């Protein structure tokens with residue numbers, strides 16, 4: 001398969017740009033094999049990206065709907081009922097069942113479909129072969145399967161929105177017994193069966209993808225590309241894949257046990273239950289907490305699965321656009337490694353108030369706060385990378401800087417939450433919502449945007465419109481802080497998360513009064529994202545054409561391919577690598593690409 | 606407002622949004638053409654200047670925003686609106702302030718550096734970058750310094766953690782609290798000071814919401830085997846109440862937490878305490894209230910103030926309405942309240958009938 005791709009470069013657009021690869025000619029490639037069941041990692045990356053974007057719109061729209069309820073609980077929006085029907089919006093009010101269905105689906109979709117598949121699916125696929133100098137993935141076929149399992153997971157999730165009792169509504173963490181008992185919550189009926197099916201398909205997709213990424217990075221690097229010459233993007237994507245491969249199976253086992261409890265009368269998670277309207281259930285001896293251990297054993301690594309690719313891309317983009325080497329390359333790799341290890345050792349910090357043994361809790365406090373050390377190293381290394389640089393504010397660079405700002409803000413509140421005595425007070429309040437939206441949600445989104453702005457020219461041979469990019473950046477960072485910063489205060493006022501309405505709570509209604517403001521900003525920020533989407537799709541077709549192979553004057557290998565590389569990436573030989581990826585500003589030279597041999601008089605660093 | 610007005614209004618809003626989009630798009634397109642005419646370098650120079658300036662502006666306005674947000678929202682937080690209402694809460698708040706101070710300094714320091722560097726080191730003609738790839742000294746510095754501060758925080762934190770999760774003092778008032786969709790049931794041990802046994806198969810939503818074993822009964826286990834439950838006399842004087850529990854100012858109160866159906870969470874934000882209610886696995890927490898409800902009304906300047914128990918774990922569609930109340934009173938007031946409470950047993954089995962019901966399984970009761 002790969003050799004075939006090498007021999008026959010058959011990218012259509014490659015021809016009208018008249019790049020250097022004229023010598024190969026057409027070959028029976030149908031629409032289906034090129035755009036649908038493609039085995040070209042670049043096409044699969046685009047499939048992941050665009051599917052992720054569709055899910056981002058769906059998930060974003062859901063948040064607009066439930067923010068409408070939170071922000072304007074007393075107002076009626078008759079058009080909502082016209083649009084969505086009575087189940088969702090009776091008399092123009094989002095119903096509680098709809099609210100919880102929306103919150104749950106929003107969380108699931110954004111965490112798994114957008115920030116896992118959409119982020120590492122896109123960039124691992126796109127960048128790994130291009131940056132390590134490979135023709136394609138180790139197994140292009142598995143890679144294709146990975147996308148289609150993801151697609152199927154999406155189809156099932158989408159179906160769940162339309163079933164009789166609505167989609168699953170017990171929160172993205174799906175704790176049983178709530179998630180196990182259809183009688184306890186209508187959302188735990190068919191909706192939950194579909195949720196579990198969808199998640200299982202998704203996990204298969206992640207595993208297929210992850211194994212492939214690992215195999216590719218380990219085995220298919222071009223000549224001279226030792227591990228320590230890898231760009232940090234690849235290191236990050238590599239660790240991400242390792243995290244996924246080791247932790248997703250645990251979630252799968254958790255889901256399988258849940259399926260058993262739901263459908264086959266087992267009692268893994270169930271014990272001593274009396275459900276209103278049903279009576280006492282037969283189950284005895286199970287542990288509801290067991291699921292939480294299984295879930296968070298994936299769940300915590302999962303948050304780093306989401307974050308690491310963003311960290312990797314940001315490291316690369318900061319260095320390229322500061323025209324300066326990344327500071328402390330080995331420390332950056334080392335801290336990624338430390339984070340990857342620690343990610344497996346802190347899961348119970350989500351469970352401090354479940355009745356966990358206090359001594360065990362204290363061990364998790366220690367390990368959790370330990371993560372702040374590699375995080376701090378990364379932040380200071382990024383700052384030092386900017387120091388005395390020569391910064392070009394491309395839109396990608398803006399988002400990378402924004403990422404660092406958000407990572408600092410959200411990482412610092414992690415130190416509050418990781419300290420169990422404080423977490424007792426803050427757990428399951430809006431403080432947690434603020435923490436993870438800033439550090440994971442928005443920060444990783446920024447990493448993703450940075451990646452899109454930076455590699456769009458490589459993906460489509462066109463530029464995105466810069467001005468729209470700047471507007472997108474400024475509106476989003478200002479908006480994100482305006483939405484999530486005040487939420488810390490709501491959390492400190494004790495406001496619990498996952499509340500449909502606060503008006504009956506003497507303790508919270510005062511702090512809830514700023515919700516109208518937050519909701520309004522959320523809607524504006526959502527619209528700004530539409531502007532970005534417009535820019536994206538418009539530019540694919542009508543964007544300014546890229547006329548130089550290396551528009552950002554970058555060192556990494558992807559910029560040595562033709563402007564529109566075909567399947568196989570390099571028309572001729574794969575370039576050999578002679579140096580690391582960060583020789584910017586060395587010996588007075590602007591930049592020295594990785595495939596340039598060492599000069600005689602070149603200084604050692 | 607009529608339906609057509611409504612639709613017109615919707616269209617108007619959409620039209621305005623579309624128009625704004627169009628204008629933004631046209632401007633962006635035009636500036637792209639200008640950029641092409643000027644050449645890549647020249648236009649980069651200009652956007653660098655603008656964005657570099659905006660980075661600085663964002664930092665200054667952002668820090669001002671942080672200050673302003675704090676000014677208007679901090680008074681609404683638990684720390685400043687009445688303050689902590691338990692001894693434990695005092696420690697939590699002081700730890701919170703220490704953490705805020707440390708992370709706050711780091712926050713300002715790093716954010717200022719970030720945006721200042723972005724502004725200061727924007728590309729300028731003829732300026733060379735400083736090829737600076739690595740420095741062990743610096744890297745050690747920012748490994749060790751954060752580690753030291755984190756150690757301080759861990760020490761404070763674990764001391765509090767172990768104190769909060771320690772055994773409740775012997776004189777603690779014991780209250781059992783059980784979550785169910787969507788409310789709370791409280792039980793006091795009654796005169797004998799002992800909670801009677803309960804079993805979930807005994808639950809009867811109307812009369813025996815907790816499943817107290819207050820008569821001999823045979824229940825069927827899931828494997829079909831009958832199981833004999835023996836009347837537990839300790840249940841007979843247990844007090845069962847819903848909605849509001851009473852606690853005493855200055856006396857530790859220990860909650861024994863259960864759930865009847867799904868996982869709930871006893872959230873006591875004023876006391877800075879919280880613990881999940883897990884079916885099949887009792888949990889506990891304890892704290893010492895330091896203000897009565899009435900005192901808190903004054904402290905918060907809110908005549909409607911209540912110590913609300915919020916369910917803090919997603920438990921179904923009524924989660925947001927799952928409220929309980931802790932009424933903190935003085936010992937004297939508590940005694941008056943307690944004297945008025947009747948054991949649940951007596952209301953379900955009024956004394957005249959009690960013996961009859963009791964003998965249903967007399968044979969078992971005797972052995």
Ligand code: HEM
Pocket residue numbers: 173303304306307349350368369371372375410411412413414415417418419423426427428432435436439440441
């Ligand atoms: C300094 C590093 C960090 C520490 C010490 C930390 C600590 C914590 C703790 C203790 C919680 C549990 C809070 C609670 O539920 O009461 C939490 C929640 C969470 N954190 Fe972090 N965190 C850190 C960084 C991150 C990062 C980098 C991400 C993601 C990229 C992240 C994502 C999340 C998410 C998603 C949750 C909430 C999950 C949920 O309950 O739905 N955190 N964090």
Ligand SMILES: [Cu+2]
Pocket residue numbers: 299300303346347349350
């Ligand atoms: Cu975590």
Ligand SMILES: [Cu+2]
Pocket residue numbers: 869870916917918919920921923924925927
């Ligand atoms: Cu609840």
